[in-house]
Amino acid sequence: MAAIGSEFTLRLLTDAGLSAGMRVVDVGCGTGDVALIARDLVGDTGEVVGIDREEAPLEAARARARDAGLANVSFSRGDMTEVSEALGTFDAIVGRRVLMYQPDSVRAVAKVADVLRPGGLVVFHEHDTTMVPAALETMPLHRRVQSWMQETIAREGADVHMGFHLHNVLTQAGLMVEHVRAEAIVQTPGQPYAVAGIIRAILPRIVAHGVASEDEIGIDTLEQRLDAERLGTNATYVGDMMFGAWARKPG
Numbered sequence: 001m002a003a004i005g006s007e008f009t010l011r012l013l014t015d016a017g018l019s020a021g022m023r024v025v026d027v028g029c030g031t032g033d034v035a036l037i038a039r040d041l042v043g044d045t046g047e048v049v050g051i052d053r054e055e056a057p058l059e060a061a062r063a064r065a066r067d068a069g070l071a072n073v074s075f076s077r078g079d080m081t082e083v084s085e086a087l088g089t090f091d092a093i094v095g096r097r098v099l100m101y102q103p104d105s106v107r108a109v110a111k112v113a114d115v116l117r118p119g120g121l122v123v124f125h126e127h128d129t130t131m132v133p134a135a136l137e138t139m140p141l142h143r144r145v146q147s148w149m150q151e152t153i154a155r156e157g158a159d160v161h162m163g164f165h166l167h168n169v170l171t172q173a174g175l176m177v178e179h180v181r182a183e184a185i186v187q188t189p190g191q192p193y194a195v196a197g198i199i200r201a202i203l204p205r206i207v208a209h210g211v212a213s214e215d216e217i218g219i220d221t222l223e224q225r226l227d228a229e230r231l232g233t234n235a236t237y238v239g240d241m242m243f244g245a246w247a248r249k250p251g
Helices: 006-016 033-042 055-067 105-115 140-155 162-172 195-208 219-233
Strands: 023-027 047-052 073-077 090-096 116-128 176-187 237-248
Touching: 006 033, 006 090, 006 116, 006 176, 006 237, 023 033, 023 105, 033 047, 033 055, 033 073, 033 090, 047 055, 055 073, 090 105, 105 116, 105 162, 116 162, 140 195, 140 219, 140 237, 162 176, 162 237, 195 219
Parallel strands: 023 047, 023 090, 047 073, 090 116
Antiparallel strands: 116 237, 176 237
């Protein structure tokens, strides 16, 4: 199953101009979702390097690349503010849900741009978790689930408004912003969203930060209860807002 937001990411990277033959670095790559999307766009003649601070997701990313037989995708441990010059110069920098976790996002973008060639692309996919949820009907479970996610990332120190801040962050980092877009994630009775899967993935973090208990969440039945709430109200629900932006390095 495709990762959450992958279709949006693909359109964003395509429209920004990622194309065959480009060298791309994916910062905060995790298990490699965005890196593999970028690889499809740069093709056999390009190259993608993924960077992350944690070794466990990097190992998963390497395994995915090996299983797919992709020789021109590699993954290295590191921070986006300390990309090694030994990796060379890149045509594009990409990232998803990574700027929101930077203590100083302007500095982080400015530092990683050091390895970008003049005129190169910077493309980020971020979220704003506060301007939604939205629905015409009362949907208490959906709103409660959304609040668990919002509160958890807020307690982790993330910038929950990074989507709205993208333009200013890129500009203040010395880049020339070319485009900013946003897209809502919409759920209907017949069009679910894998929010229960997200909650399952971050469940230890939710509990560790005291946002909700495992008994409150009831993860084993959460998806069915969410589906039942939408079906019972015949409702449309907007649960998240994705932002994307691309900019160029001067020169």
